[in-house]
Amino acid sequence: MISEEEVRHVADLARLGLTDEEVRRMSGQLGAILDSIDQIGELDLTDVPPTTNALNLTNVLRPDEPYKCLPPEEALSTAPDAVDDLFAVPRID
Amino acid sequence: MPDALLNLSAYELAEKIEAREVSASEAARIANARVEEIEGDVNSFVTTTPELALERADKIDARMKNGGIKLWESVPIAIKDVLSTKGVRTTCGSKILENFEPLYDASALLNYGETPVMVGKANMDEFAMGSSTENSAYGVTCNPWALDRVPGGSSGGSAAAVAAGEGWWALGTDTGGSVRQPAALCGIVGLKPTYGRVSRYGLIAFASSLDQIGPMTRDVRDSALLLQAIAGHDPRDSTSANVEVPDYLAELEGGVSGLRVGVISELMGEGIESGPREVVERVVEGLEGAGAEVGEVSLPHSRYGLPAYYIIAPAEVSSNLARFDGVRYGLRVPADGLREMYRKTREEGFGDEAKRRIMLGTYALSSGYYDAYYAQAQKVRTRIIEDFRAAFNRYDVLVSPTSPSVAFGVGEKIDDPLAMYAQDICAVPVSLAGIPAISVPGGLSNGLPVGVQLMSDHFTEPMLLRAARAAEQVADFEFTLKP
Numbered sequence: 001m002i003s004e005e006e007v008r009h010v011a012d013l014a015r016l017g018l019t020d021e022e023v024r025r026m027s028g029q030l031g032a033i034l035d036s037i038d039q040i041g042e043l044d045l046t047d048v049p050p051t052t053n054a055l056n057l058t059n060v061l062r063p064d065e066p067y068k069c070l071p072p073e074e075a076l077s078t079a080p081d082a083v084d085d086l087f088a089v090p091r092i093d
Numbered sequence: 094m095p096d097a098l099l100n101l102s103a104y105e106l107a108e109k110i111e112a113r114e115v116s117a118s119e120a121a122r123i124a125n126a127r128v129e130e131i132e133g134d135v136n137s138f139v140t141t142t143p144e145l146a147l148e149r150a151d152k153i154d155a156r157m158k159n160g161g162i163k164l165w166e167s168v169p170i171a172i173k174d175v176l177s178t179k180g181v182r183t184t185c186g187s188k189i190l191e192n193f194e195p196l197y198d199a200s201a202l203l204n205y206g207e208t209p210v211m212v213g214k215a216n217m218d219e220f221a222m223g224s225s226t227e228n229s230a231y232g233v234t235c236n237p238w239a240l241d242r243v244p245g246g247s248s249g250g251s252a253a254a255v256a257a258g259e260g261w262w263a264l265g266t267d268t269g270g271s272v273r274q275p276a277a278l279c280g281i282v283g284l285k286p287t288y289g290r291v292s293r294y295g296l297i298a299f300a301s302s303l304d305q306i307g308p309m310t311r312d313v314r315d316s317a318l319l320l321q322a323i324a325g326h327d328p329r330d331s332t333s334a335n336v337e338v339p340d341y342l343a344e345l346e347g348g349v350s351g352l353r354v355g356v357i358s359e360l361m362g363e364g365i366e367s368g369p370r371e372v373v374e375r376v377v378e379g380l381e382g383a384g385a386e387v388g389e390v391s392l393p394h395s396r397y398g399l400p401a402y403y404i405i406a407p408a409e410v411s412s413n414l415a416r417f418d419g420v421r422y423g424l425r426v427p428a429d430g431l432r433e434m435y436r437k438t439r440e441e442g443f444g445d446e447a448k449r450r451i452m453l454g455t456y457a458l459s460s461g462y463y464d465a466y467y468a469q470a471q472k473v474r475t476r477i478i479e480d481f482r483a484a485f486n487r488y489d490v491l492v493s494p495t496s497p498s499v500a501f502g503v504g505e506k507i508d509d510p511l512a513m514y515a516q517d518i519c520a521v522p523v524s525l526a527g528i529p530a531i532s533v534p535g536g537l538s539n540g541l542p543v544g545v546q547l548m549s550d551h552f553t554e555p556m557l558l559r560a561a562r563a564a565e566q567v568a569d570f571e572f573t574l575k576p
Binding site: 002007010011013014015016017018019022026029030032033034036037038039040041043045048049050051052053054055057060062070074075077078079080081087089090091092093 | 193194196287288289302328331332334394397400401403404411415418419420421422423424425427428429430431432433434435436437439440441443448449451452453455456459465466468469470471472473474475476478510511514525526527528551
């Protein structure tokens with residue numbers, strides 16, 4: 001189980017609104033899922049390096065050259081709201 | 094009655110079109126007619142695009158007069174609704190992208206051709222999270238073999254479209270089995286290429302270190318041809334592999350004589366139903382009869398694959414899905430203040446499973462839990478890769494069931510996330526290791542198809558496809574249109 005208070009805290013971190021019913025359900029379901037994945041804790045992996053990419057790719061670089069990208073009016077065409085070539089949002093609180 | 098041409102494989106159809114026995118437009122009309130006939134029963138698509146298919150097929154017929162058409166370009170195709178298609182609605186199965194029209198095409202589609210004859214955007218679990226296609230905001234897709242059962246997921250719409258003949262083949266995406274498991278449950282072939290083999294540019298991200306686009310086809314030769322069409326390095330995806338693309342058809346019919354085939358013992362026991370296990374055993378016997386050297390192999394950390402996956406994938410989801418915030422595209426629920434707008438937009442736009450995974454990933458990455466979950470899971474990933482490396486020292490190809498069960502009933506597992514996640518048990522070790530794997534229909538259990546999963550080392554798809562071709566030939570299974 002993870003507490004409803006903890007669920008609300010995590011939802012706040014994720015900027016995700018949840019109804020009271022969802023909070024209750026999530027508390028039980030996340031608890032059950034976490035219980036089942038806790039078994040990875042039984043492995044001693046102190047000196048094992050982590051894998052972030054299965055092909056061990058690092059530092060993929062490209063020349064820093066300008067290239068043609070989407071014009072502003074096109075990039076803004078999918079936006080819910082736009083003003084003066086900019087994405088518009090409600091008051092920042 | 095479906096047109097007789099619908100009984101051909103994509104490869105056979107392409108050859109007929111190349112020989113001018115059939116036009117691309119005729120093929121498109123046949124595919125559209127089949128969609129019209131069957132879509133009400135199956136619901137493979139979020140959006141069908143019959144006019145677009147005809148318009149593009151006409152262009153191909155016109156271009157054909159001058160030559161220079163690639164063999165596969167004329168074949169009508171279904172595209173999973175997670176791949177960006179310029180000007181064609183792309184929903185990812187989510188309400189949050191209900192009216193989203195991308196500004197560009199995914200690189201894999203551009204590789205396929207200038208004008209892919211797309212019959213529609215295939216249904217899927219929301220943002221590719223799920224194993225049944227029930228997590229779609231656009232209704233459930235039914236398994237063409239038994240309409241009261243799920244087609245698997247998350248590429249369930251693509252799999253059902255191929256099984257039902259709504260087009261000759263399809264593209265899906267695979268993060269933890271999402272091409273292979275629905276292919277298994279719908280009796281078709283599904284290939285997850287090596288991570289990085291196909292560009293992810295324009296693939297709307299779920300878990301970026303695992304996602305890969307893959308062919309969903311009627312047989313292994315079609316799979317090789319479709320991989321040929323989409324593979325290749327792409328400077329716009331820095332994780333795409335700068336490795337030469339071989340000819341995937343060249344050694345396809347080479348057989349398995351002398352090939353070392355290892356059956357993964359951990360994936361043939363507990364948690365796997367006896368029906369699928371027996372089908373796999375019969376196919377392995379067939380491969381042995383065809384000259385393969387068969388043995389057993391252990392992947393000691395495979396039981397930790399599922400828990401590691403269900404930390405790493407949600408962690409990446411919590412980051413990737415942060416972009417759906419009502420600012421640049423998709424749904425916005427108006428509210429007084431930015432934070433409340435974010436919260437309300439995401440509350441209304443995301444479905445249950447997306448919310449669950451965002452929560453799980455945010456939790457696993459949050460202060461105080463990071464080392465116990467995410468960091469530990471990344472180390473487990475290293476161990477799983479080492480297991481595979483050791484196995485590939487002794488064997489060329491590994492074998493297991495694709496899914497622990499045949500297709501299950503609609504509604505059967507949807508309220509039990511852990512039961513649903515267990516569907517991925519055979520698929521996720523492959524994903525974590527980034528190796529290629531293919532699911533081939535091996536036969537039936539209780540009248541429903543069973544998939545046999547074959548796996549090989551990074552970038553050895555030519556050998557994998559050759560083994561899969563042999564498996565398909567010894568299997569007691571033949572593709573026929575359903576329902």
